[in-house]
Amino acid sequence: MTNQTQTLVIEKEFAHSPEKLWRALTQPHLIKEWLMENDFEPKVGHDFKLRVQTPQWNGVIDCKVLEIEPQKKLSYDWSSMGLDTVVTFTLTPTSNGVQLRVEQSGFREEHARNFQGAKFGWQNFFGKLEQLLAKTE
Amino acid sequence: MQSPDAIFRSLSDPTRRAIFERLCRGGEQTVWMLTEDAGISQPAVSKHLGVLKLAGLVGDRREGRETHYSAKPQALAPLLDWMSFYAAFWHERLDHLDSLLKRMDQ
Numbered sequence: 001m002t003n004q005t006q007t008l009v010i011e012k013e014f015a016h017s018p019e020k021l022w023r024a025l026t027q028p029h030l031i032k033e034w035l036m037e038n039d040f041e042p043k044v045g046h047d048f049k050l051r052v053q054t055p056q057w058n059g060v061i062d063c064k065v066l067e068i069e070p071q072k073k074l075s076y077d078w079s080s081m082g083l084d085t086v087v088t089f090t091l092t093p094t095s096n097g098v099q100l101r102v103e104q105s106g107f108r109e110e111h112a113r114n115f116q117g118a119k120f121g122w123q124n125f126f127g128k129l130e131q132l133l134a135k136t137e
Numbered sequence: 138m139q140s141p142d143a144i145f146r147s148l149s150d151p152t153r154r155a156i157f158e159r160l161c162r163g164g165e166q167t168v169w170m171l172t173e174d175a176g177i178s179q180p181a182v183s184k185h186l187g188v189l190k191l192a193g194l195v196g197d198r199r200e201g202r203e204t205h206y207s208a209k210p211q212a213l214a215p216l217l218d219w220m221s222f223y224a225a226f227w228h229e230r231l232d233h234l235d236s237l238l239k240r241m242d243q
Contacts, residue, residue: 034233
């Protein structure tokens, strides 16, 4: 097993001001609207939880604010189900609005590998279970 | 949390995998309900449930004289392709974020 980690990067442009996007990323009642129930506070070092209501899973993600640069950058620890990652939001103004970059880093090799399910006939099996977990969100 | 090896071992038996899938789809069930479909004896089903329970894949709850079994799919967490999972997750959430930003205009 190696210590190398992988990072997931998702980018999306919004036709809105950076100021407005920043509010949606940092105000608890707005975070709840698009992400999850939370007790976020825009303070470095603040521990908070993101919660999902699910019958099978306690649905808690433990987080800690790592970095805040108003209207530019926000990052927090994101730990759940044995997976410890860091999520970083970076905002860049564009001519149409704002570009948001979401980076989730810290995936280890065993998290990223695609199981050789076909070999065991388990591809569908795990696929279905992933859907099930996704649905419990 | 169980090691991937222990989880794979417990799911290497097709009958056990079928029982686990049934619990994932159908929710909580008793050993009798599971036996009806499994095509094997009740003690055999109980034995399989014991192995699944040791691997953390199945939980049980006693109610009177009956034991109810349920799947714990979160035990599969160490085996899942988390990067694909979160890629889909963020795409979906950022769509929600876009519609929230539109609503904030009003």
